[in-house]
Amino acid sequence: xxxxxxxxxxxxxxxxxxxxxxxxxxxxxxxxxxxxxxxxxxxxxxxxxxxxxxxxxxxxxxxxxxxxxxxxxxxxxxxxxxxxxxxxxxxxxxxxxxxxxxxxxxxxxxxxxxxxxxxxxxxxxxxxxxxxxxxxxxxxxxxxxxxxx
Amino acid sequence: xxxxxxxxxxxxxxxxxxxxxxxxxxxxxxxxxxxxxxxxxxxxxxxxxxxxxxxxxxxxxxxxxxxxxxxxxxxxxxxxxxxxxxxxxxxxxxxxxxxxxxxxxxxxxxxxxxxxxxxxxxxxxxxxxxxxxxxxxxxxxxxxxxxxxxxxxxxxxxxxxxxxxxxxxxxxxxxxx
Numbered sequence: 511x512x513x514x515x516x517x518x519x520x521x522x523x524x525x526x527x528x529x530x531x532x533x534x535x536x537x538x539x540x541x542x543x544x545x546x547x548x549x550x551x552x553x554x555x556x557x558x559x560x561x562x563x564x565x566x567x568x569x570x571x572x573x574x575x576x577x578x579x580x581x582x583x584x585x586x587x588x589x590x591x592x593x594x595x596x597x598x599x600x601x602x603x604x605x606x607x608x609x610x611x612x613x614x615x616x617x618x619x620x621x622x623x624x625x626x627x628x629x630x631x632x633x634x635x636x637x638x639x640x641x642x643x644x645x646x647x648x649x650x651x652x653x654x655x656x657x658x659x
Numbered sequence: 660x661x662x663x664x665x666x667x668x669x670x671x672x673x674x675x676x677x678x679x680x681x682x683x684x685x686x687x688x689x690x691x692x693x694x695x696x697x698x699x700x701x702x703x704x705x706x707x708x709x710x711x712x713x714x715x716x717x718x719x720x721x722x723x724x725x726x727x728x729x730x731x732x733x734x735x736x737x738x739x740x741x742x743x744x745x746x747x748x749x750x751x752x753x754x755x756x757x758x759x760x761x762x763x764x765x766x767x768x769x770x771x772x773x774x775x776x777x778x779x780x781x782x783x784x785x786x787x788x789x790x791x792x793x794x795x796x797x798x799x800x801x802x803x804x805x806x807x808x809x810x811x812x813x814x815x816x817x818x819x820x821x822x823x824x825x826x827x828x829x830x831x832x833x834x835x836x
Contacts, residue, residue, distance in 0.1 A: 522720050529767060535675065539672075583794050586798040622671070632818070639818055643814050650806050657802070
């Protein structure tokens with residue numbers, strides 16, 4: 511019985527190692543891609559995109575958040591700066607939410623490992639949900655008369 | 660046929676990797692400063708990711724050893740009910756690191772019966788990072804942070820439900836044909 515358990519643990523280790531090795535090129539490649547995207551997309555250009563319309567700015571906020579990568583703290587810093595420059599809270603909230611829930615740069619890895627259908631439906635849903643989350647959050651804040659900064 | 664598909668997928672992954680590596684090193688010829696900035700960022704990600712990758716690997720071994728497809732289906736499968744949603748939400752919130760590091764574990768769990776809807780809910784709740792909450796409070800107010808997090812948890816379930824609706828629709832269409 512003990513020998514059987516050892517073999518099963520060895521098998522679990524071997525199976526997991528093979529699985530992870532199979533995914534190594536796509537994961538390592540994604541880390542490289544994320545590093546390149548971080549340097550190629552200047553964060554200072556974000557504020558130039560917003561035009562002052564609630565609906566289009568929310569859409570743009572979600573779009574920019576979707577293609578952005580990096581630590582979420584960066585999105586809070588950029589979000590804070592955008593608010594100081596007069597960009598609406600809905601747009602900034604959509605931007606922050608999409609930053610972490612939608613992953614355009616990670617699409618190749620997610621498609622490769624979790625499947626095309628799941629990846630596309632999940633990311634498209636998360637994109638639009640980020641706008642709805644922003645609208646609902648700001649609505650609640652306004653209804654309660656809360657200060658958001 | 661399955662083996663041919665897997666080999667083809669594996670080859671594509673290596674082609675993708677090769678393409679990205681070549682593109683990465685091409686930055687030296689485009690703009691040296693961009694290359695060094697990317698390299699710096701890459702090294703920093705690797706440093707932060709290596710331990711999480713180890714944790715993911717250990718979790719994969721544990722999953723393969725302790726959790727049979729029957730057990731995974733019970734807690735994360737079709738009839739897992741509220742506990743499935745709760746597990747997905749809590750696991751998403753407490754997991755750390757970039758999402759792509761968790762793909763291998765999610766793949767294993769799905770192979771053993773985890774629903775796509777719970778996978779989507781887990782991935783959405785990864786947006787809620789407890790260690791970063793103080794930073795959010797610094798740039799916005801605590802009230803904003805609290806409301807946003809609550810709304811995100813609710814919509815993580817809605818996201819999962821939308822995935823489930825699509826899954827069921829595609830399944831029904833396939834059954835009809």
